Amino acid sequence: MAQRNFGNTSGMALGTLISRITGVVRDIVLVASIGTGIFSDTYSVANSLPNIIYILIAGGAINAVFIPVLVRRMNDDPDQGKAFSDRLITLVALVLGSVVIFSMALAPQITNLYTTSSWSQRDLYVASIFTLWCLPQIFFYGMYTLFSQVLNARNVFVAPMFAPIINNLIVIATSLTFLSLHQNQPTTTSVTNTQIGLLGFGTTLGVVVQAAILIPTLKRQGYSWRPRFDFRHTGLGQVGNLARWTIGFVFVNQISFLVLSNLATYANVITTNNNGISTGFTSYQKAQLMMMLPHSIITVSIITALLPRLSRQSHHHDLVRFGHEMANTARLVIGLIVPCAMLLFIAGPLLGQLMYGHGASSQGQGQAVGQIASMFALGLPAFSMFYLLLRSYYAQENTKTPFFLNLAFNIGHLAIGVSLFAAVDTRFKVAALGFGYSAAYTATALVTWKLVSRRFSEMTQARIPVHVFKSIAASAAAAAVSWAVHVTLSMVMKSASIPSLIIDLAVMGLVFVATYLIVAQNMRVISISDLRGFRRVT
Incomplete structure (x- = not known):
């Protein structure tokens, strides 16, 4: 067996x-x-x-x-x-x-x-x-x-x-x-x-x-x-x-998607008519997938391993252990996802060029996809935390609260995204939708955090906000060092060929990871044992 x-x-x-x-x-x-x-x-x-x-x-x-x-x-x-x-x-x-x-x-x-x-x-x-x-x-x-x-x-x-x-x-x-x-x-x-x-x-x-x-x-x-x-x-x-609340959850998402797909396809018509760089629904979709990749590899893997334990603890009404599991998982997710978000934010345009700047596309179009991904990256930590926090409700068979939280997110996303879409220049309309997504998830995750913390005091005792601040500080330090390396490499290579992009991104990534691990360990954000634990989970 x-x-x-x-x-x-x-x-x-x-x-x-x-x-x-x-x-x-x-x-x-x-x-x-x-x-x-x-x-x-x-x-x-x-x-x-x-x-x-x-x-x-x-x-x-x-x-x-x-x-x-x-x-x-x-x-x-x-x-x-x-x-x-x-x-x-x-x-x-x-x-x-x-x-x-x-x-x-x-x-x-x-x-x-x-x-x-x-x-x-x-x-x-x-x-x-x-x-x-x-x-x-x-x-x-x-x-x-x-x-x-x-x-x-x-x-x-x-x-x-x-x-x-x-x-x-x-x-x-x-x-x-x-x-x-x-x-x-x-x-x-x-x-x-x-x-x-x-x-x-x-x-x-x-x-x-x-x-x-x-x-x-x-x-x-x-x-x-x-x-x-x-x-x-x-x-x-x-x-x-x-399933009525879950079906309602899905229905609300689809209404939001309908509005966004109309706006994104309209944005592409405007840029095409103005002979600009094509950015529309496809660009939005691929940029969002770039953001989802670290979430699916890290957050989903961790939470998939966590859910059976949460369900057992909920079933046995062991809410103290339940709260500790949630707090420890939140710290691990934050320590891993925040640097991923920061790296995607600074490297998004380069990564977009490498992935989507060839064939029927162009380097400008690929770079535009990467810029949209950078806007999505701003909301990646909040998205992952919201995903984790909702599992505390699902483990206790509560689908009603997630429905209303998701409703609040979609209202915020549309309100911010549509307002910015109307206000910004044609070139940035789709990126504005990505920023609206990030801003709405950040606000919703904060509200959800407050609600979950009231139910589980262990979440408050874990000082998660301090942990988030330290993760951001360590990631910012790593971003500054890796960006300086990127600027130096750009002056040396002076081209945007595929080999140059690969070298640039590889060196940036290695420098970022090394710097983050050094700073994060000194700030007690994450340790080697945490990484070994994640490796066992995945």
């Missing part, structure tokens, strides 16, 4: 690492193929819609209610949850299949809802065709989620972690094929229907294979799906009561 657990853990870690690497490569190749102009926005918005609709219709319910019930039924039922799994997959397949058909019939209207009215008829047509190609992903996202959870309940974790890698590889191959067919910067008027179909088909094929590749593993585990339609009195109806 110990060997099997070790194999699962090692396989999951390897799968996660490869998935993240191939995901970054996928984004780099995709932007090199489609650029960051209006054409790229038609693709990016269309490819976002299936995920949005899936999460809105079923994702919240599946994750909040159905999956916990599924795991319990697999442990308690004589048939190891076989009948329940069959009913659940049948129900979700019927719902999502119907949603796909309905949404495909309304593809132009749905696309129009999420995009600026300043688009030309051709822009909207191309986006609508992409949407038609991408909408079937809704069904396969649901199937992948359910197949993964059925396997996880049977202690099979590796296959679901590796499946997204196949998806990434298919999208990479599709993007390279498109690049070979359309080597100039593509526009909505220069691409053919065949080229649009290639991108749309390849993108959706990746999601199809991601789900389908789990079927052989399910069969090897002794599970074969058989459609069942006897849904009454089986426990599936709990979703209405148990």
